[in-house]
Amino acid sequence: MDAGLFARMLSDKSILDLKKLGCKYPQANLKEFVELLDSDFYKPLPLKDFNGRNLVYLDSVAQVQLSAAKVLLTPQSSNQIYGRKAMEDEILSTFSIEQIDTSRDSVRKILSGYAPTNESENRIYGMKQGLEFISDRRNTISEESIHQLYRLTIGAFLPEEDQLLPGHKYRHDSVYIVGDKVEHTGLSWQMLPAYMGELVEFIHQESAMNDLLTAALIHFYIAYLHPWFDGNGRMARLLHLWYLVQQRYSSALFVPLSEYVEKSRRGYYHAYTLAEQNAKISGVMDVTPFLVYFIEHVYHKLVSALPSSQTTETFQNALSQGEITEKEQALWQFVLTAYGESPFSTKQLEKDFGNAAYATIRGFVRKFETLGLLRSIKYGNRIKYQVAT
Structure with missing residues (x-):
């Protein structure tokens, strides 16, 4: 196979779809193309297909950040x-x-x-x-x-x-x-x-x-x-x-x-x-x-998907300086695991957490909003809170 043609096919996004690749390059011999991939580019895996042949992948294409x-x-x-x-x-x-x-x-x-x-x-x-x-x-x-x-x-x-x-x-x-x-x-x-x-x-x-x-x-x-x-x-x-x-x-x-x-x-x-x-x-x-x-x-x-490094750093700094109580630390961990990025109300947090008085919950959300760890969102006459990103 011509080296230039092979290089173009190898770098084409359609390499994940051999049928489409064959349509884009009708002059190419797909069998020869796959043989070249198999000999020099495919990485074999120690797992077998139904015919007993090794699975393969293209590590040059499968790159995770x-x-x-x-x-x-x-x-x-x-x-x-x-x-x-x-x-x-x-x-x-x-x-x-x-x-x-x-x-x-x-x-x-x-x-x-x-x-x-x-x-x-x-x-x-x-x-x-x-x-x-x-x-x-x-x-x-x-x-x-x-x-x-x-x-x-x-x-x-x-x-x-x-x-x-x-x-x-x-x-x-x-x-x-x-x-x-x-x-x-x-x-x-x-x-x-x-x-x-x-x-x-x-x-x-x-x-x-x-x-x-x-x-x-x-x-x-x-x-x-x-x-x-x-x-x-x-x-x-x-x-x-x-x-x-x-x-x-x-x-x-x-x-x-x-x-x-x-x-x-x-x-x-x-x-x-x-x-x-x-x-x-x-x-x-x-x-x-x-x-x-x-x-x-x-x-x-x-x-x-998770709080930003800045949010995490802000929390750790406040914790190390003694600005956060043990109960507030437990509430913060609960908010992260129970709600993630989803909004929540103080009443919902009180009910779900189950181990803090409403006054403690109110004090927690206000302090953490001041620290920049939570932000408030208005829904008509109601206010909900969300982890700051």
Whole structure:
């Protein structure tokens, strides 16, 4: 292949879509182009496609900015295991992606410790148990712990026909996925134990691959294998978070990754479709489209997900100078984890926090507004407060 033509094709944005690339360069031999990529540009991964061939990706294309990792690595001063508001949004979004009806009120109720009273709340309770499980760093990723996570989160709430057989960690029959332009047949059930074992090995191996890309790859691979009859999407998103928690990304459970996925749901499914479509053309399972989707639509959107460094610095300075009481520190941590960037009223904070008099709440919001940590917003005759950014 002509070197100039190859260089133009390699730098073309359509490289993520081989069908479109072939239309733009009809004079090119796509087979020859892929062979050159395979020999010099694709980075092989120690995970296999259904034909036993290594998955690959283009590291020159899948480049994640340092700012994304910085947000997720930001230490949390809260003693909460996850951000309540963030995980409220996480649960709502992960259900919405799978078109499972639920309500914010029900999610808040279950996250506040109330017992489930119907099927929808059982599902929410399962997600709550899953989040608590992955937030405990002692629960390292293994085939057994993945099975335990599945049972806690999804398996216990499935109808009998979708239950796993006794002694089985994965499904015992074929599964076909059709919907939102994603058409896929899961891996043969007989091969699942071997492939899942290799995935767990990969998770614990030293790798030159960026942690955030590794998490996205795990996410892709669970959906690709489809190890269970139901709940594969939720498990893929939970394992994505779990890996980041295990790699000590302190804010992984204080940022609703699935909310960003839900906002770009079409691109999410299209990334799966492109990987499958490209593999049919090239014979190579290149996961770059999915990695790039996560880079552009999730990771690079995280910059505004947590309080700014200036806000954090202002709080730390006030704390070190003795301007903030222990109760006010606890209230501030609660505001960050329970509300995030969402507005709240003093009455709402009093009710949700549950361990401070109304006068203390009023004093807290006024002082923190003066410090520049909170800002007030007028809603008619009412005033709400929001973390300053």
